[in-house]
Amino acid sequence: MLSKPHVCQKLGLKHALSDASAGYIAGCWFLSLPIETLIPLLIAYNLVAFGCQPLFSLLPEKFENKAISIALLLAVAALLLAPERYWMCLICIATGSALFHVNAGSIGLKSSDNDSFQLSWFIAPGVLGLLTGMAAGINELSIVSWGLIAGLSCSMFINTSTVKPAKTNPTTEPFSISFALIAIFLLLISMRSLVWSFYQGNLTLSASLLLIMATAAFFGKLAEANAHHSVLYSAVHRNHWLNTSSGYRSCMPPIRHPSHAENAQSAPSETCSECSPWFGSGYSAGWRHSFRVNEFQPTSPLNGSG
Template identity: 30%
Template sequence: MTAQELPPSYFRHQSLQLPILLGVAHGMVDAASGFLLGRLPHTVPLEQVALLIVAYNMLAFGCQPLFGLVSDRLRCPRLMVWIGLVGLSAAVLLVPQQTELAIALAGLSSAAFHVGGGALSYWATPEQTTGTSLFVAPGVVGLAIGGVLGFGQYEVAAVLAGLLLGVAVAIASVRLPALPDASPTNVIKAPTSEAAQETAVLLLIVAIALGSMVWTGSQLWLLGQAAWIIGTAIAAAVGKLIGGWLAQRWGWRRWTVTALAIAALLLATGNTPLQLLLGMACLQSVVPVTLAATIRLMPQHSATAAGFALGLGILLGGIPVLAGFSLFPQAIAAVIGVLAGAAIALWHGLRPSSLATPRSTTIPHSIAIRADAKQG
């Protein structure tokens, strides 16, 4: 049977295989990172814990654009995914013998994985948020569970390493989507000037940073409350999945601004656990859109774009919180202002490229799922 004779449902199923696997891998990667960070109070003096956590975050988030540049230059996003999975598997086995080395290796490996996975998840379903939502959703749950396992000193290092290597093998068996660098005719160009696109990317990074500030502040506020941390992580994962689905049907701009408005209302006025969880779900529901939109604006530099969305923006938002600027619980009113700023940035940042009403991909499914041996 030729590609033309295959039903559309076949191609839709094929296009989702890679994002689902990458999502599972994302959960494993962040679980391994959380496990390492959770073990720190038991493996190093307490005065070194904060320093190592900061070092990990600087490497894991700050280095993503650098790995993205390398990935785009060499057209090797799957290689970056493999580097991340293999590196994390080695890192979890190094603790507690070489804790500092394990943290450094984990940070660099996480950075490599996120840019490769982010780029591939988008091009599996180009111009849509389906692939990016499947990719980003499991990460936060893995981080929370891994942190609890590490802090509880559960001996699961070998299990985590085995799972990481297993999913690496599974990803190796899946056909890659066609990246724009491999065939310039497949690039979905934005009908805006270069200056407008750069401004839009900057606005998206600002929006991501402001959202990250609220999320990081909430997690520090809940520090030590394992049930709450896991609960908000699950809410965030569900929010990302639902948000990716709703944004694709309702419009990227309309959904993100509406979701942030609801999040601000719930977090600023909520007095019940349900309101907090729903607020966090709405907050995180915009992540698939910001990732897809950043790549959409930088189609030939998709891994670098993923590094901006999943790395640099999140790091910039976390710095004020780590420096002592607290939003929870005493500065709840500031949450409204921060999220209002994020909504304004998204409204203007998503205006170029007709991102308010994303169209279905113009790349034929038979092209989008083809194997390309050069795509790492």
């Protein structure tokens, strides 16, 4: 019997559909618009898709699922707009992308329980949908547009709510970062996306090339996350062995595997404040994110939608 899909897998389906819509629209733009129109569109898209993310991260967390539904509705609206209304289409798809990635990313981080492999099932489908949608766009497969509209509409009814854990004492040191630093980071990512976009403009895009890139990126992201998970798991058990064998006692506290975080007791970490002055109040592996972050795709001119 198949197990119930994880929240990250449900979010991954929505991610694929949302980004496939952006990719399809981008493919249509590449095919039909002159370069003097296409370049301003790409610049504006990246500015909106990345620039709105810090603003949308200020929304209360109780609106996360509603925000995701609104983002999917904006993608549907962009697909329904007439091709000549490309600026209105850009506003819908770019705003929806920013809204989706911030809120879906937040839910994905919370539901994954710091398990990188589980989280990758939300992240990886984005690039797969993005490049597959672009392949359909450059080949003028209008039936794909209607399929995306149907898929986006149905996906709004998929429940991605998470059960809020009981309040316990933190088992990790809080990780904080300034709002301005996040904005600067997003601006740099946006500029990198534009450089990649202009590079792609010199390439001869084909459906086969895009599908190969999509498949490689999809499995690459899953493999990378699985490798990170495996290495961390090995490090946890090695640390546990060192702390329990032959009476050895490390000055550094034992690292907790992320999947065991919910089982952590409220007792303070055994940390030597003299040997580890930075962690005098207790330390364990992993960071408690105090902000919501987007996962960025490096493989498309519509980089914010990945």
